[in-house]
């Protein structure tokens with residue numbers, strides 16, 4: 001399939017690596033010409049991991065072209081994965097530029113984390129062929145894609161998008177309603193607020209709370225979601241049994257949860273507890289993270 005990736009930063013590069021590894025071809029567009037080399041390096045660097053996940057074309061740049069011309073990128077593309085900066089006016093302007101060059105049957109999938117579909121649709125005279133398809137970073141590894149259409153969406157386009165991502169080895173879910181931040185980021189945001197709240201209250205340090213999550217519930221969450229896990233905890237009594245047993249405690253913890261502003265004080269607090277790491281260490285930790293994600297994904301296939 002011919003796929004165009006618009007915006008070749010963090011998310012665009014990762015999408016490119018995945019699409020190429022799955023045997024697709026196409027263009028990547030970015031106004032910054034330096035991104036071409038970055039994509040080529042990204043594809044090469046992700047080869048081992050993607051190959052370990054079973055992508056036979058991992059590392060191949062066959063059929064890959066880079067352009068600084070957005071209209072050229074979308075010509076002949078069946079799928080456009082838009083990963084331009086999170087700026088509504090910029091995305092709408094980009095859509096205006098590409099619209100006349102689009103194949104009328106092509107589908108535009110926006111990676112946006114925070115913009116709503118109705119805002120994005122304003123960028124098109126035919127709003128029926130754009131969906132939100134929000135990945136989790138890095139999209140070449142993390143399976144989740146949150147797919148959202150609305151009443152203007154062409155019939156069957158959501159089903160088509162779900163099977164498109166499934167075909168790429170992803171785990172897409174359909175969002176039935178537009179809410180700021182979609183689903184998974186909203187849950188992350190609530191969790192992080194409580195992390196900061198507990199740390200600011202002096203209950204535990206930020207790094208100890210990281211340890212608590214990565215070595216406690218985080219391990220289970222990689223296998224099942226919280227509903228399934230809580231249901232399992234109560235055995236044959238299921239979630240109902242769990243609520244009978246621990247519901248009142250959860251209700252109390254919800255009431256005790258805190259509210260945090262990301263203001264100057266909080267930022268000072270975070271910086272005091274969590275010193276920055278340098279580029280080299282950051283790169284090494286990301287490689288370690290990706291290696292382990294790959295191992296977990298492969299273990300889940302067993």
Ligand SMILES: NC(=O)c1ccc[n+]([C@@H]2O[C@H](COP(=O)([O-])OP(=O)(O)OC[C@H]3O[C@@H](n4cnc5c(N)ncnc54)[C@H](O)[C@@H]3O)[C@@H](O)[C@H]2O)c1
Nearest residue numbers: 007008009010011012032083084085086111112113135137
């Ligand atoms: N970073 C994440 O964790 C993450 C996760 C999921 C979704 N997203 C979404 O993906 C999108 C891209 O985010 P990112 O983190 O890759 O940003 P980024 O800043 O890393 O990359 C954006 C790229 O877009 C390019 N660009 C600038 N102007 C452009 C234009 N007019 N048209 C096309 N490209 C242009 C930039 O040069 C840059 O290479 C955003 O909508 C964001 O919400 C980000």
